[in-house]
Amino acid sequence: MTVLLKPQKLVDAKVREFSMLIDGKWVEGIEAGTIERVAPGHGVTVSRYKAATKDDAVKAIAAARKAFDHGLWPRMTASERSNILLKAADMIAARADELAYLDAIEAGKPITQVQGEIAGAADIWRYAAALARDLHGESYNTLSEGTLGVVLREAVGVVSIITPWNFPFLIVSQKLPFALAAGCTAVVKPSELTSGSTLVLGEILMEAGVPAGVVNILAGTGAAVGATMTGHPDVDMVSFTGSTGIGRLTMENASKTLKKVSLELGGKNPQIVFPDADLDAFVDAAVFGAYFNAGECCNAGSRLILHRDIADDVTTRVAALSQKVKVGDPLDPSTQVGAIITPQHLEKVQGYVSAAAGSGANVALGGSHIDFGFGQYMAPTILSGVKPEMAVAREEVFGPVLSVLTFETAEDAVRIANSVDYGLSASVWSRDFDTCLTIGRKVRAGTIWMNTFMDGAAELPFGGYRQSGLGRELGRHAVEDYTETKTLNMHIGARTGWWMPR
Numbered sequence: 189m190t191v192l193l194k195p196q197k198l199v200d201a202k203v204r205e206f207s208m209l210i211d212g213k214w215v216e217g218i219e220a221g222t223i224e225r226v227a228p229g230h231g232v233t234v235s236r237y238k239a240a241t242k243d244d245a246v247k248a249i250a251a252a253r254k255a256f257d258h259g260l261w262p263r264m265t266a267s268e269r270s271n272i273l274l275k276a277a278d279m280i281a282a283r284a285d286e287l288a289y290l291d292a293i294e295a296g297k298p299i300t301q302v303q304g305e306i307a308g309a310a311d312i313w314r315y316a317a318a319l320a321r322d323l324h325g326e327s328y329n330t331l332s333e334g335t336l337g338v339v340l341r342e343a344v345g346v347v348s349i350i351t352p353w354n355f356p357f358l359i360v361s362q363k364l365p366f367a368l369a370a371g372c373t374a375v376v377k378p379s380e381l382t383s384g385s386t387l388v389l390g391e392i393l394m395e396a397g398v399p400a401g402v403v404n405i406l407a408g409t410g411a412a413v414g415a416t417m418t419g420h421p422d423v424d425m426v427s428f429t430g431s432t433g434i435g436r437l438t439m440e441n442a443s444k445t446l447k448k449v450s451l452e453l454g455g456k457n458p459q460i461v462f463p464d465a466d467l468d469a470f471v472d473a474a475v476f477g478a479y480f481n482a483g484e485c486c487n488a489g490s491r492l493i494l495h496r497d498i499a500d501d502v503t504t505r506v507a508a509l510s511q512k513v514k515v516g517d518p519l520d521p522s523t524q525v526g527a528i529i530t531p532q533h534l535e536k537v538q539g540y541v542s543a544a545a546g547s548g549a550n551v552a553l554g555g556s557h558i559d560f561g562f563g564q565y566m567a568p569t570i571l572s573g574v575k576p577e578m579a580v581a582r583e584e585v586f587g588p589v590l591s592v593l594t595f596e597t598a599e600d601a602v603r604i605a606n607s608v609d610y611g612l613s614a615s616v617w618s619r620d621f622d623t624c625l626t627i628g629r630k631v632r633a634g635t636i637w638m639n640t641f642m643d644g645a646a647e648l649p650f651g652g653y654r655q656s657g658l659g660r661e662l663g664r665h666a667v668e669d670y671t672e673t674k675t676l677n678m679h680i681g682a683r684t685g686w687w688m689p690r
C-alpha cells in the first residue's frame with residue numbers, strides 16, 4: 189500500500205494576482221485577459237495572471253530590443269553586471285519561502301523538494317555572476333609578423349526564453365542569469381500553468397538594479413506569445429525548454445530568420461544494472477529516479493534495464509520500496525510525490541499504463557489514480573515484462589511509471605538504451621570500473637551517471653543528444669552560448685597589396 193498524505197483543500201484563501209512586466213513597468217496587457225491557475229493538488233484557484241497576447245509580446249520584444257541597442261546593460265562593465273546578479277541571488281534566497289510556496293501550489297510539487305530547487309537556483313545565479321567576469325575571447329600573436337588576430341565575444345542580443353511547468357523557477361535560472369551575464373536582454377515566457385515564481389523573479393530583478401526593458405516577463409499561451417517570441421525578426425536567439433514536439437516547432441519558426449536556437453527537450457532515460465552492482469544503492473536510486481517530481485521530469489529514470497539474472501529480485505525490491513513512498517499534499521513537508529499537473533495529463537499517463545497492460549506488460553505495482561476528492565494524484569506504478577518496442581518503453585510518459593526491461597549481454601544493454609529517439613541522460617551500475625566506462629562511452633546521452641542518479645551541479649553541463657535537444661546549459665561555457673564571436677584581423681606595419689610593388 190502506498191503511504192497517502194491527504195491534502196487540505198483550503199491551501200490558503202488568498203488568490204495571488206500577477207501583472208506582466210514590460211519595459212520596467214507592471215502592466216495589465218492590451219486585452220487585460222486573465223489566466224487562472226487551479227492548484228493540481230488542492231483543486232482551488234491559487235493564482236491569476238494577466239494573459240499576454242501577441243501584441244503584448246511584440247511590445248516586450250521592442251522593449252528588449254531598445255534596451256539592447258541603446259541601453260546601459262550591454263555597455264556596463266562585467267563587474268557591474270556581476271554585482272547585480274549577486275544581489276539578485278541574495279534576494280532569491282531571502283524570498284525562498286515565497287518562491288517555493290508558489291511552485292509547490294501551482295505545480296503540485298512537494299514543498300521540501302522545491303525548497304531545495306530554490307536554493308539550487310540561487311546558487312546558479314551566483315555561478316553565472318562569477319562567469320560574467322570571466323567572459324573573454326582569444327588572441328593570436330603567432331600568425332605572422334604583420335598579423336594580430338583577436339577573437340571577441342559579444343552578447344548575441346535579444347533572447348526569447350521559454351520554460352515548461354515542471355521546474356518553473358529552476359529552469360528559468362538555468363537560462364536567464366547566463367544571458368544577463370553575457371549582456372543580453374530578454375523576453376521570458378514561463379508556462380501558462382506555473383508563471384507565479386517567474387513573475388516574482390521580475391520584481392527581484394527590478395529591485396536588484398536590472399534596468400527597465402532588460403528583462404520582460406509575460407504569462408501567456410504558447411500559440412499566442414511563444415510563437416511570436418520564436419518567430420519575430422527582432423529576436424536574435426531562442427532558448428527553449430519543453431517537449432520535443434514544441435521544440436521542433438520552435439526550431440521551424442526560428443529558422444525563418446535563422447536565429448540561434450538552444451533546445452532542452454524530453455528524455456527516456458535508462459538505468460542499466462549489472463549483477464555486481466551495489467543493489468541496495470541502486471534500488472533507492474531506482475525509486476528516486478522514477479518518482480521524483482511525480483515522474484514529471486525530463487531526467488526521470490523511467491526505464492530500468494536489468495541484467496536477466498537479477499531482474500526478478502531487483503523488481504521485487506524496487507516494488508517493496510516504492511510502496512513506502514509518501515504521496516499526497518504538496519505542502520506537507522514529509523510528502524515525496526505530489527500531484528499531477530492537470531487532469532488531462534493524468535489521463536494521458538494512465539493511457540500509457542493501460543496500453544502497456546493491453547500489449548502484455550504486467551502491472552507489478554499501482555497503475556491507477558489516487559482519489560482524495562479533489563486534485564489529481566497517481567500511485568507509483570511499476571510495469572514489468574516491458575518490451576523495447578512498446579510505447580511505454582520508447583516515449584516520454586512524464587508520470588510516476590517505471591518500465592522494467594531485461595538484457596543478457598553488455599551489447600544488448602547498450603542497444604536497448606540507444607534504441608529510442610532520446611538521449612538526455614543514463615546511468616550505469618556496476619562495481620567494475622571497466623564496465624561503467626565502457627557502457628558510459630557507448631550510450632548516446634548528454635549525461636551518464638555511474639553508480640548514482642540525477643546528481644548535478646552548476647559547474648556541470650547539461651543537455652541532450654539527438655531528439656533530447658541542441659546545445660548545453662550550465663557549466664563554464666554557459667555564458668558563451670549567449671554570445672557571438674567577432675574576429676578582429678589586424679595588420680601591423682606596411683601592407684604588401686595585390687597591386688602594390690613587391
Ligand code: NAD
Pocket residue numbers: 350351352353354355359377378379380408409410411413414415418429430431432434435437438452453454455485486487584586612651652656657
Ligand atoms: P511544452 O512543450 O508543452 O511547453 C513548454 C513551453 O513552450 C511552455 O511555456 C509553452 O507555453 C510553450 N509553447 C507551447 N506551444 C508553443 C509554441 N507553438 N511556440 C512557442 N512556445 C510554445 O512542455 P511542458 O509540457 O510545459 O513541459 C514538459 C516537457 O518539457 C517534457 O517533454 C520535458 O521532458 C521537457 N523538459 C525538458 C528539460 C530539459 O532540460 N531537457 C527540462 C524540463 C522539462
